Amino acid sequence: MAEHAQYEELIRQFSAFGAVRREMGRILPSDCPSGSAAVLTLLGRHGDMRMSKLAELLAVDMSVTSRHVAHVAERGWIERFPDPADKRSRILHLTPAGRDRMDELTRRTCDMLAERLSDWTDDEVGQLTQLMTRLRASFDDCRTAHPEPRPPTAPVLERSTDRSTRTPANTT
Template sequence: MAAQEQYEELARQLSAVGAVKRDLARVLPQDCSPASAIVLTLLHRYGEMRMSKLAELLAIDMSVTSRHVSYAAERGWIDRQPDPVDKRSRLLRLLPAGEALLEEVSARYTEALATCLEDWSDDDVGRLTELLGRLRRSFGDCRARAPQHALAHHTADSLTRTSA
């Protein structure tokens, strides 16, 4: 197990990743927010789904999910149709305009990463990708093991210490 100081430095570095995410968000098309890009990505990856499933995948409240879905639907990126099994629910699916936007977003992200990391070796990029995937899986495992309030409390404490 790593030393406490290593976890504290990791918390600081993860907090700083917010700047990287903001820089990447700047390369998105003007009317496509990072949240919209994530909604489209999830629909592309998992296919047609109910709004409740999308909210679960996004790990956000249904009302927030509904606003994201409405925004994307108004732009013709996704379609909302009544669920044939449960008429009270809607099924969401990605439309061709959403697929095209997703391709553009992917190309822009890829270009931005290639530009910013041009002095990195292929091995370095591969290792970072591997470690970030492992980090994401560990947090998924952690959420399954730990009560949410304990994880939220620990994260808040870490961020408070690193912000000071």
């Protein structure tokens, strides 16, 4: 296991990486902020999906996801179709215009990375990619292995015996 000082340096590097992300965000067109770019990228990578799956992949609240989806839908980059399995839900689909926008964003980002990492070897870029993938997987493992504790529920003082109109109280 790494020494405490190594973790402190890692914290500093994470903080500094925020500047890298902000600079990468500056190359995005004004009509496509980072949340919209993430929606396009995930639909391009994973294909059609429900909003709930997109929110999970974005790791943000459904209300935030809805705003991002509305933004890209207004621009014609995605379409929302009724889910045949559940008409209340919508399936998100990348349009040809959305794929073009995603391709443009990918090109811009790749060009920037190629420029900034021009003095890196292919092996170094590969190592960084592997380590970042592993880091992300470690955090995904933490989320599923240790779910956030739920707040305790208030004790139930009275329970109805009429089971026909009431649901049982949550006892977990």
